[in-house]
Amino acid sequence: MARWSPPRNGGGGHDFDFKKKRKVEEIYQALNSDPIDVAALRRMAISEGGLLMDEIRCKVWPKLLSVNTDDLPPLPGKELREDNKDYQQVLLDVRRSLRRFPPGMPDDQREGLQEELIDIILHVLKRNPQLHYYQGYHDIVVTFLLVVGDRLATALVEKLSTHHLRDFMDPTMDNTKHILNYLMPIIDQVNPEVHDFMQSAEVGTIFALSWLITWFGHVLSDFRHVVRLYDFFLACHPLMPIYFAAVIVLHRQQEVLDCECDMASVHHLLSQIPQDLPYESLISKAGDLFVQFPPSKLAREAAQQQAERTAASTFKDFELASVQQRPDTVLRQRFGEQPRGEERTKSILTKPRTNRFVKLAVMGLTVALGAAALAVVKSALEWAPKFELQIFP
Amino acid sequence: MMAAAADLESSLELSLTGSGALPGGLPPARSRIFKIIVIGDSNVGKTCLTYRFCAGRFPQRTEATIGVDFRERAVTIDGERIKIQLWDTAGQERFRKSMVQHYYRNVHAVVFVYDMTNIASFHSLPSWIEECKQHLLANDIPRILVGNKCDLRSAIQVPTDLAQKFADTHSMPLFETSAKNPNDNDHVEAIFMTLAHKLKSHKPLMLSQPPDHDEIRIKPEPKPAMTCWC
Numbered sequence: 001m002a003r004w005s006p007p008r009n010g011g012g013g014h015d016f017d018f019k020k021k022r023k024v025e026e027i028y029q030a031l032n033s034d035p036i037d038v039a040a041l042r043r044m045a046i047s048e049g050g051l052l053m054d055e056i057r058c059k060v061w062p063k064l065l066s067v068n069t070d071d072l073p074p075l076p077g078k079e080l081r082e083d084n085k086d087y088q089q090v091l092l093d094v095r096r097s098l099r100r101f102p103p104g105m106p107d108d109q110r111e112g113l114q115e116e117l118i119d120i121i122l123h124v125l126k127r128n129p130q131l132h133y134y135q136g137y138h139d140i141v142v143t144f145l146l147v148v149g150d151r152l153a154t155a156l157v158e159k160l161s162t163h164h165l166r167d168f169m170d171p172t173m174d175n176t177k178h179i180l181n182y183l184m185p186i187i188d189q190v191n192p193e194v195h196d197f198m199q200s201a202e203v204g205t206i207f208a209l210s211w212l213i214t215w216f217g218h219v220l221s222d223f224r225h226v227v228r229l230y231d232f233f234l235a236c237h238p239l240m241p242i243y244f245a246a247v248i249v250l251h252r253q254q255e256v257l258d259c260e261c262d263m264a265s266v267h268h269l270l271s272q273i274p275q276d277l278p279y280e281s282l283i284s285k286a287g288d289l290f291v292q293f294p295p296s297k298l299a300r301e302a303a304q305q306q307a308e309r310t311a312a313s314t315f316k317d318f319e320l321a322s323v324q325q326r327p328d329t330v331l332r333q334r335f336g337e338q339p340r341g342e343e344r345t346k347s348i349l350t351k352p353r354t355n356r357f358v359k360l361a362v363m364g365l366t367v368a369l370g371a372a373a374l375a376v377v378k379s380a381l382e383w384a385p386k387f388e389l390q391i392f393p
Numbered sequence: 394m395m396a397a398a399a400d401l402e403s404s405l406e407l408s409l410t411g412s413g414a415l416p417g418g419l420p421p422a423r424s425r426i427f428k429i430i431v432i433g434d435s436n437v438g439k440t441c442l443t444y445r446f447c448a449g450r451f452p453q454r455t456e457a458t459i460g461v462d463f464r465e466r467a468v469t470i471d472g473e474r475i476k477i478q479l480w481d482t483a484g485q486e487r488f489r490k491s492m493v494q495h496y497y498r499n500v501h502a503v504v505f506v507y508d509m510t511n512i513a514s515f516h517s518l519p520s521w522i523e524e525c526k527q528h529l530l531a532n533d534i535p536r537i538l539v540g541n542k543c544d545l546r547s548a549i550q551v552p553t554d555l556a557q558k559f560a561d562t563h564s565m566p567l568f569e570t571s572a573k574n575p576n577d578n579d580h581v582e583a584i585f586m587t588l589a590h591k592l593k594s595h596k597p598l599m600l601s602q603p604p605d606h607d608e609i610r611i612k613p614e615p616k617p618a619m620t621c622w623c
């Protein structure tokens with residue numbers, strides 16, 4: 001396996017302080033460990049600053065999505081555009097997506113990227129006929145394109161689309177609506193007054209629709225904030241964006257309460273997302289909320305619908321599948337070769353989900369990373385017990 | 394990756410916030426509010442039209458509308474301050490079904506938009522009209538039909554007489570206009586103001602008309618046959 005070393009000058013920023021430097025080292029350590037320490041990478045993606053640089057994201061995002069970068073599918077040809085039912089809509093949306101590209105970028109370069117963007121979207125849709133294009137999907141894909149380039153973006157987006165974004169890509173938006181239904185119960189748990197105010201204004205939840213289905217890519221104009229959030233969301237449960245949406249509303253609770261109590265005013269206020277949000281503290285709060293009020297607790301309050309088809313539930317499969325499909329199949333091979341090792345592992349995994357692991361997590365992580373990291377640890381324990389050994393080596 | 398620092402100037406939302414509070418307005422609670430929903434296929438120019446009316450100019454660039462955007466403008470009609478609220482909806486079909494319903498509630502008027510350079514957007518109108526009927530309680534709220542992009546003369550696909558016939562069938566006034574054309578400064582304005590006048594002349598509270606000569610039409614009509622326009 002190739003060893004990666006940290007970039008010399010850490011991306012060139014002079015404010016690249018000691019803390020960041022140390023984090024970069026830790027990330028590379030996790031990448032270079034054998035097997036790759038995905039759990040540590042998840043923690044890094046969540047904790048302050050996220051993955052810090054696009055260079056790192058190129059390496060870590062595939063791990064978070066369990067995509068094998070050694071075996072990328074070939075890029076599609078132009079025939080994709082010929083008989084694709086979504087082509088027209090994709091074209092219209094991508095043409096209008098100028099704001100997603102860095103302002104200084106020369107037109108021809110941007111136009112080239114826009115063509116690539118169209119191809120990636122059509123490619124993923126063609127390979128997955130069960131997926132349906134929605135306006136806003138292009139805002140997600142462009143983020144991957146700009147960070148990792150077209151080839152890798154195609155693979156990452158395909159994985160994301162069949163997991164985290166799966167619900168948004170149903171033939172109808174019923175499941176998306178269902179996920180939006182989690183928003184008010186979360187707000188209610190933290191600040192019933194805000195909740196009641198919003199209910200009596202009958203504001204609904206559509207103000208948060210574009211936040212949710214674009215992972216905020218549509219509404220934040222600073223690309224650095226967008227990728228920071230993507231680090232966070234890629235490392236977390238697929239419902240995390242809705243917790244983050246709730247945290248934004250709660251962050252503005254005073255403004256909300258000062259607003260006229262009618263649909264238009266509240267919708268207007270909330271849909272204008274402030275561009276100077278304190279992202280790091282909001283991320284950590286979203287993590288806290290997730291731990292305090294996990295989706296299972298809220299599920300009853302969100303409209304009762306069978307959860308089977310939601311991304312939230314496929315996440316479990318995804319995590320488990322991730323373990324099995326890990327590009328570095330070393331772990332499995334080793335288990336295969338050494339049955340005794342495997343047995344030993346099993347005994348650890350089945351019986352004692354010992355407090356020791358959890359306590360270690362609580363103590364170690366709250367101190368080091370803030371409570372947000374707990375969400376991921378908890379998630380990892382809940383959804384992918386096989387990760388336990390890797391989380392706490 | 395360089396940060397795509399927000400080019401604030403072109404940010405729709407920011408400039409709208411600026412225009413939301415027109416100087417000299419009465420406190421908002423005092424003004425009557427007219428809620429108007431704007432619907433039609435993707436890319437017909439709903440965002441541009443509403444922006445043009447509320448901010449006074451054609452937006453440099455728009456993006457796909459996801460869900461529903463809100464814009465408003467205060468106007469004075471016959472000495473009365475009135476707030477016109479425009480709900481700019483997403484054109485893609487999947488959004489209409491489960492997402493947009495909420496916004497049909499309590500609207501006072503509907504603006505149907507098609508793109509004069511795109512016949513498909515015109516052919517979609519019956520389904521928009523049908524959808525609107527399903528969501529609206531009142532049958533008699535004012536509705537108008539707007540053909541947009543008339544500045545693109547050489548690309549027109551929807552002839553005026555065809556559109557007029559359709560509008561007549563559905564008892565709607567037709568306006569052909571351009572959100573873009575800079576020489577036609579007052580036209581978009583005039584359309585929305587006409588609507589506002591019509592709303593103002595309705596009963597102040599409910600803004601709904603007593604049944605008049607239109608009464609016969611209130612019965613559900615058979616769906617207009619698509620064939621009659623082709």
Ligand SMILES: Nc1nc2c(ncn2[C@@H]2O[C@H](COP(=O)(O)OP(=O)(O)OP(=O)(O)O)[C@@H](O)[C@H]2O)c(=O)[nH]1
Pocket residue numbers: 096433434435436437438439440441442455456457458459482483484485541542543544545570571572573574
């Ligand atoms: N030439 C011309 N172009 C226009 C006019 N109005 C809008 N456009 C262009 O048409 C495209 C679509 O306009 P939008 O206002 O974004 O369309 P929309 O109906 O809001 O589309 P959705 O949000 O996807 O439903 C943009 O590229 C506009 O620049 C017009 O009057 N003339």
Ligand SMILES: [Mg+2]
Pocket residue numbers: 439440441456457458481482483484
């Ligand atoms: Mg629009």
